[in-house]
Amino acid sequence: MKQDKKETALVAGGAGFIGSHLCRALLRQGFDVICLDNLLTARRSNLLALEAERGFSFVRGDVVDPLPAVITERGADITRIYNLACAASPPLYQADPEHTMLTNVVGTDRLLRLAERAGARFLLSSTSEVYGDPERHPQSEEYRGSVSCTGPRACYDEGKRAAEAMTFDFARSGRAEVRVARIFNTYGPHMNPDDGRVVSNLVCQALLGLPVTIYGDGSQTRSFCYVEDMVKALMLLMESDIAGDEPVNLGNPEERTIAELLDAIRAQVDREIEVEHRPLPVDDPTRRRPDIGRARALLGWAPETGLAEGLARTVDWFARELARNAPGVTKEEDAPRAAIAV
Structure with missing residues (x-):
């Protein structure tokens, strides 16, 4: 995917967990990169190594608001738009559900209109949450899902479903060339230590010697994809020659219970871990596993x-972060509590 000429990619949500890895990979592929982020849930420290890179620029802004002039003025130069803008863990997106919904709907609309004006290809980072608490297993793209449209997770789940609908409407009307990725659980460096996702919470609690919190009995399942594999998939999808008229699942098809995840973490931290069980959150999916047949066939991709x-x-990575006294996890009362989250 090395570029023959310099192209510019806009990454909305580029200071976040996946977004910061994507910015780095795009720079390595020869793109100029504009990172747009409001820093409400992302950490500027994720960009420290990138800000000295030639071709990288950071713009602080919220996609709910009109796009900053510095971006609209460069619209003609932008050839790729990655929309990763939205908090992705339940404690964060439920903290301001109105903003979460508007980010998905209004933000997607603003970025699609930019793509239309610029003639840029647009990729929406959707989510496995569009399947809700699935009644079909594993989940293929044809499955329409079992989503609670009135529960506390609806701001995110329904927001992403609406964003998908808008994206495909732009494609059907010939207004933009689009790609839609349904991202399953992803983990790795640059996760926020206190963002409420299960991997970051269990790892941080274990490293701090605190009781780790498991919701339910730990038999619920997720499929965990390492972030570098996910970023590779997103870039392959963006650069693919597919029609773009259907979503593509991206994730690891290897299903694990949360109890198995904890055992794997215990092996890495090599210490005794006390477990504290709590009730399952409302509308929390009990099983989650992607069918990635479409990604294999269209992109030649599978996690490695x-x-x-x-x-x-x-x-x-987390051990180094905690050693630097990362905010929010230095004291027991502030330590993260695990949630079974994307």
Whole structure:
């Protein structure tokens, strides 16, 4: 995917967990990169190594608001737009559900209109949450889902479903060339230590020697994809020659219970871990596993990083972060409590 000429990619949500890895990979592929982020849930420290890179620029802004002039003025130069703008863990997106919904709907509309004006290709980062608490297993793209449209997760789940509908409407009317990725659980360095996702919470609690919190009995399942594999998939999807008229699942088809995840983390931290059980959150899916047949066929992609290898890198990164007294996890009362989250 090395570029013959310099092209510009806009990454909305580029200071976030996946977004910061994507910005780095795009720079390596020869793109100029504009990172747009409001920093409400992302950390500016994720960009420290990138800000010295030639071709990288950071713009602070919220996609709910009109796009900053510095971006609209460069619209003609932008050839790729990655929309990763939205908090992705339940504690964060439920903290301001109105903003979450508007980010998905209004923000997607603003970025699609920019893509239309610029003639840029647009990729929406959707989510496995569009399947809700699935009644079909594993989940293929044809499955329409079992989503609660009135529960506390609806701001995110329904927001992403609406964003998908808008994206495909732009494609059907010939207004933009689009790609839609349904991202399943992803983990790795640059996760926020207190963002409420299950991997970051269990790892941080274990490293701090605190009781780790498991919601339910730990038999619920997720499929964990290492972030570098996910970023590769997103870039392959963006650069693919597919029609773009259907979503593509991206994730690891290897299903694990939360109890198995904890065992894998225990092996990495090599210490005794006390477990504290709490009730399952409302509308929390009990099983989650992607059918990635479409990604294999269209992109030639499948994840390559095993859970043990990915966790080793992740635990090492979190250990360094905690040693630097990362905010929010230095005291027991502030330590993260695990949620079974995307």
